[in-house]
Amino acid sequence: MSRDRFIAGGLFALGLAVVGGYAVSQFASPVMAQAEDGPGPNLVIEVAGSTSGQIVIDMLPDVAPKHVEQITALAREGAYDGVVFHRVIDGFMAQTGDVEFGKAGGDTRRAGMGGSNRPDLPAEFSNISFDRGVVGMARSQNPNSANSQFFIMFAPGTFLDGQYTVVGRVISGMEVVDAIKKGTGGNGEVTDPDQMVKVTVSE
Template sequence: MNRMSWIKSLFVCLCLAGMAAAPAASAAAPIKDPENTLVMQLKTGRVVIALRPDLAPKHVARIKELARKGFYDGTPFHRVIPGFMAQGGDPTGTGRGGSGFHLPAEFSREKHLRGTVSMARASDPNSADSQFFICFAPAPALDGQYTIWGQVIDGMEFVDQIKKGDAADNGAVNGPDRIVWMKVASDIKE
């Protein structure tokens, strides 16, 4: 087993060992800070993400900028590992694409819990771009290694329904589910 396979297996084991639900807001709960809340429409329902500018102000600003440009609309969840995470935000769906703008890491002491939204990156800590992941379960091995910028506060059941990938292929998804649209809550006029 090579080092990357071993690390991925360790992540999955740690996640499965520590499954605990983060509190979720009621579907009827009003959004407290619409400027710092994202709404992501999936085919199965809406996911509400509270942004964390207190932890990662540059990442939050960039995510909001991309959402306002419609960058995430139609992008796939190209890598989905059951019990671990769903990764999206790459318009190419390959795991190699992005917006072309790398962000400096904004690591914190915050924990990767169920519903945590964090930036995906390459081995360089300052390589985060547009790709992100949502944790299905706690992932303590990621703490302090990835920039946390949000927390799902409603609709985690819809995240749970995202099509899972092939475990033998590092979670790569054939015919992946897509983000229908993602907007800053203050921009939604319904």
């Protein structure tokens, strides 16, 4: 059964009804110290659309081994190539990774409701805070429903801590993240969204 897997949905469940306004008013224009590249693999995302460039994410297999294995396996298969950033909330986060319904050039109206041909994953919550540049897994209200979708934080969101699985940190290309086309309305759906044209894994 398809379920809407998204970070904003979790926020509504937590009682934060005005997601866009809350995120912008609380977290506008934060400064992020450059994260260092750790021992885990890197996810390299080539972005195209209204902006273009490369985002490099240091994956954290020591924190979320099952989630990192799933994301890197999907990337190596080419499953993420052409997937759009279907939900982008200014001052909060950019979400992508729906390999089932989020392919550019197709009907993306159901983007955010799909996953992949792999099973959903049990939560791997940690004590890592959702700072700017942190990458987390999108899910439905079921904590054990993350699959392929992930989101990148524009700004700190400590209210997400312990609620969503952290899988990585942006170590370069945060300016590309900041420039991803934003959605409209409180739910952040994007018209003619930017996409991940190519996603690879670098050890």
